[in-house]
Amino acid sequence: AQSVSQHNHHVILSEAASLELGCNYSYGGTVNLFWYVQYPGQHLQLLLKYFSGDPLVKGIKGFEAEFIKSKFSFNLRKPSVQWSDTAEYFCAVRRGYQKVTFGTGTKLQVIP
Amino acid sequence: DAGITQSPRHKVTETGTPVTLRCHQTENHRYMYWYRQDPGHGLRLIHYSYGVKDTDKGEVSDGYSVSRSKTEDFLLTLESATSSQTSVYFCAISEADGDEAFFGQGTRLTVV
Numbered sequence: 001a002q003s004v005s006q007h008n009h010h011v012i013l014s015e016a017a018s019l020e021l022g023c024n025y026s027y028g029g030t031v032n033l034f035w036y037v038q039y040p041g042q043h044l045q046l047l048l049k050y051f052s053g054d055p056l057v058k059g060i061k062g063f064e065a066e067f068i069k070s071k072f073s074f075n076l077r078k079p080s081v082q083w084s085d086t087a088e089y090f091c092a093v094r095r096g097y098q099k100v101t102f103g104t105g106t107k108l109q110v111i112p
Numbered sequence: 113d114a115g116i117t118q119s120p121r122h123k124v125t126e127t128g129t130p131v132t133l134r135c136h137q138t139e140n141h142r143y144m145y146w147y148r149q150d151p152g153h154g155l156r157l158i159h160y161s162y163g164v165k166d167t168d169k170g171e172v173s174d175g176y177s178v179s180r181s182k183t184e185d186f187l188l189t190l191e192s193a194t195s196s197q198t199s200v201y202f203c204a205i206s207e208a209d210g211d212e213a214f215f216g217q218g219t220r221l222t223v224v
Contacts, residue, residue, distance in 0.1 A: 104154040
């Protein structure tokens with residue numbers, strides 16, 4: 001079964017710092033990749049997704065992610081975080097016709 | 113936000129009692145999913161539906177059953193609640209399997 005690893009469980013950054021959250025998945029082949037965000041007390045919302053094409057994907061709120069097939073990775077980046085980016089971030093992967101598998105999440109705390 | 117309503121939003125129940133959670137959508141999406149969210153585990157798929165009366169198991173289906181008698185409603189039932197089922201439950205919908213999912217606000221269930 002597909003597994004998704006988010007190695008950073010808790011990240012603390014100061015405002016204006018750059019962000020990179022790691023996401024690695026276990027098997028190759030055709031994959032659909034997602035990043036979701038969950039603000040405190042709220043439901044998950046899609047930040048961005050990759051199905052095919054340009055491996056550098058731009059999402060909402062200034063986030064982007066890069067699909068590196070050879071590394072089975074889909075890392076999330078933002079050049080300058082804001083306090084309002086404090087949230088939990090989930091990577092999710094769908095391989096072939098399997099169901100989407102979510103990572104365990106990374107909690108981001110941005111200090112003003 | 114997508115039209116997804118979960119009810120109840122909070123529930124406390126006793127061990128051994130049956131519990132039903134409801135998910136209602138107004139988007140006419142074909143696919144509906146029930147996830148549970150637990151610290152350190154991310155989101156795990158319990159059951160999903162790909163049409164009226166068409167359902168299948170996810171990775172953590174033991175102790176849960178589902179029903180979908182109408183496109184807009186997807187019910188999750190805990191036949192005999194246990195403390196290990198204390199969790200936050202999210203319903204999600206998508207137009208196509210493996211595509212972007214839209215999530216409900218969640219139901220916080222406590223089994224005492």
